[in-house]
Amino acid sequence: MSSRSDGAPQVAADPAPRGGRRSLAAALLLGAVGAALALLASRQSWAHGTAAVAGGDFPLTAKGSDVTGVPAALAIVGLAALVAVFAVRRTGRVLVSLLLALSGVGIAVAALLGANDSGALDEKAADTSGDAASRIADLSHTGWPYAAVAAGALILAAGLLALICGRGWPAMSGRYERDGAPRPRAQRRAPDPDRPEDLWKAIDRGEDPTREA
Secondary structure, eight states: EEOOTSSSOOOOOSHHHHHHHHHHHHHHHHHHHHHHHHHHTTTEEEEEEEEEETTTEEEEEEEEEHHHSHHHHHHHHHHHHHHHHTTHHHHHHHHHHEEEHHHHHHHHHHHHHHHHHHHHHHHHHHHHHHHHOOOOOOEOSSSSHHHHHHHHHHHHHHHHHHHGGGGSSSSSSOSSTTTOOOOOOOOOOOOOOHHHHHHHHHHHHOOOOTTTO
C-alpha cells in the first residue's frame, strides 16, 4: 500500500488475475496445439518398406493410425478434458487436470513405442504377398512419431499448468458466486389491486392476486 499526494491511501494492483489469465491462455494454446498435432501425426506416414510379390518388390506405407491408435484417441480425450476443466471446480478440476496430463503422457509413450515398429508393415506385407510368413524389407521410418511425442509433451504441459494454476481460473457457470453459493433470487412484489395489468400478470404466473404478501 502507498500514499498519494493528498494523503489518501492507494492500494497496489493485484497481479494475480493477470497471471491467471496468462496461465489460462497458455494452457488452452498448449492443449489445443498438442491435440491438433497428435491427430495430424496419426494420419501421416510413420514407416515405409517393400514386400516381395510375384512381380517384384511392392512398396508399402504404414500411417500412424496403422501403427497405434492410442495418440489419436488420447488427443480427443485431452481435448474433452481441456474443455471440462472449466466446467468443474475444486476436486473435480484437479481430477480433470490430471486426466489431461496423463493423456499427454500416454500419447508420448505410445508414439515412442511405435517409432521403430515394423508390425504394421509386416501385416501388410503378409496380406499383399499372400504368405503369412512374409516380412517387410527395406524398412525406414519418418519423423512423424516424434512429432506425436512433442504433441504429448504439449498436452502434458497444459495439464500441469491446470494442476498448478487451475484453482484461480474461472468456471463456465455464472449461476454461482465466488464462494460457490447460489445467488439469491429477487423477491417478487405483491400485485397492486388498483392496477388490473398487475392482477392479470399474477394470474398468468399461477399466483393468487388476492393473497396478501
